[in-house]
Amino acid sequence: MFEERLKQKLAVQKEQGLYRNPPEVSEGDGRTVKVAGRTLINFASNDYIGLGRSETLRKAASDAFMRYGTSSSSSRLVSGNASVICEAERAYADYFGYEDALFFPSGYQANLAILSTLFGPDEMLLFDKHVHASTVKGMQLGSAPFRGYRHNSMSHLEKRIKGATGNPVVVTESLFSMDGDTPPLADLARLKRTHGFRTVVDEAHAYGALGEGGRGIARGVADVALGTFGKAMGLFGAFVLLPSLYREYLLNFASPLIYTTALPEAHAVTALAVLSEVEQADAQRARLAHLSRRLTHLLTDRGFTVCGEAHILAVQIGSEERAHGLVKKLFDQGYFAFTARFPTVPMGQAIIRLSLTANHTEEDLEGFSDTLYRLMG
Ligand SMILES: Cc1ncc(COP(=O)(O)O)c(C=O)c1O
Incomplete structure (x- = not known):
């Protein structure tokens, strides 16, 4: 049966830690998003220089x-x-x-x-x-x-x-x-x-x-x-x-x-x-570059393997389930991040993909890297 096949394939996705069920976002200002009534720091937006919210x-x-x-x-x-x-x-x-x-x-x-x-x-x-x-x-x-x-x-x-x-x-x-x-x-x-x-x-x-x-x-x-x-x-x-x-x-x-x-x-x-x-956005680009370097340093100083030369950083995790679990825990701690899993990246090479915007603050980056470090425990 057609419907059975759909259900079965979805069940396999779940078993493999590949199931996708994006949360509903009710509000956002580039730096933050609101999900289920909670405001989270958003590390999953591509609004790199904040233009998406420009007056x-x-x-x-x-x-x-x-x-x-x-x-x-x-x-x-x-x-x-x-x-x-x-x-x-x-x-x-x-x-x-x-x-x-x-x-x-x-x-x-x-x-x-x-x-x-x-x-x-x-x-x-x-x-x-x-x-x-x-x-x-x-x-x-x-x-x-x-x-x-x-x-x-x-x-x-x-x-x-x-x-x-x-x-x-x-x-x-x-x-x-x-x-x-x-x-x-x-x-x-x-x-x-x-x-x-x-x-x-x-x-x-x-x-x-x-x-x-x-x-x-x-x-x-x-x-x-x-x-x-x-x-x-x-x-x-x-x-x-x-x-x-x-x-x-x-x-x-x-x-x-x-x-x-x-x-x-x-x-x-x-x-x-x-x-x-x-x-006219030279200042935003300079800030974005500064924040990107800063987050890279914060994460590598804590022992993470980080790939990325600019405002997109890929923190190497490996197992799909582990990456998915970490992102869930980050969510509970107030951070919205995205895990890229198969087929977006090769199987067994899941990453946490972080993207920065010029609107992030230094405290956002410090809070995030401390939290991720604690969760990796
Ligand atoms: C490298 C790259 N090319 C193309 C696209 C597709 O662009 P659009 O979102 O406008 O469809 C994306 C992402 O969305 C992308 O990351």
Whole structure:
């Protein structure tokens, strides 16, 4: 029976410590969340520089929705290709230093579109084995063959390039969503010069938070880059930065864009306000970097193995059950953290993923690391 199969699979998830049952969050201000009437310090938000709660942006968004209405009511390919969206895309391309840009309703859809549409049997996608699920799904949906290389290993990538059966396209992230580390971008650029391949770099966790003016860290090496509005940019949706020819191609052939309702005009107007906020956020970026270093030190001083070079830190735990148990206990002690378990990370390598925002206080970090240390006991 169909229902029996669903129940059985859910029971196996529970047995393996993989069951997901996200708590209902009633309120949040970026630094904290309220769950079941209790206020917890939130180490599981991607609002890295606090823009998601910015008064200026909230006002810009509400004015934009009042002026332009609440829906585009159509696909981009029908009557949803509004001038303000095209204008905002040009502004994004200029700001991030690419020829063109294309907005998507979500980063998930953007990755599906890029990887399944642009590349075909003449190419071979060589992907870092830790790339996001949306990238993996995009490759699976497309017709280009794909092969993984060891996480951040440029020697393994070079081996794959030499053995590629089509024109290689390297697919990676600039700041990995779970590990919080970055590929050796200078080495990747050197390999690119030597072998002349194309690259797709997901900068979802870097734009707004890293690089000069929040422009990310991979411009020197990326041919196509993906940014999400829903993280440091404090909004929702996504943008892809790319050559104009690729944009034209995606508008003609990318199902995840053609057969979906466009983001509303008010989104594009708000996205322009986001850009000016991001440009002026040097102080928040400096604070975020400071807090990230501070939490890394606090945790490593207490003997934890911590991976992560910026505002995403992965505390290595190992067993799924142990990680899940710890997160539950942290919750009881007033801290909201997220455990990444299989299939998000490999089996038996569960982590507690911590993400910081510029709004955290030093006391938040000290309280958290003391509590985790006590709980590990
Ligand atoms: C690296 C990466 N790429 C893409 C996405 C998808 O973006 P979105 O949330 O806008 O769908 C995410 C997370 O959500 C991500 O972490």
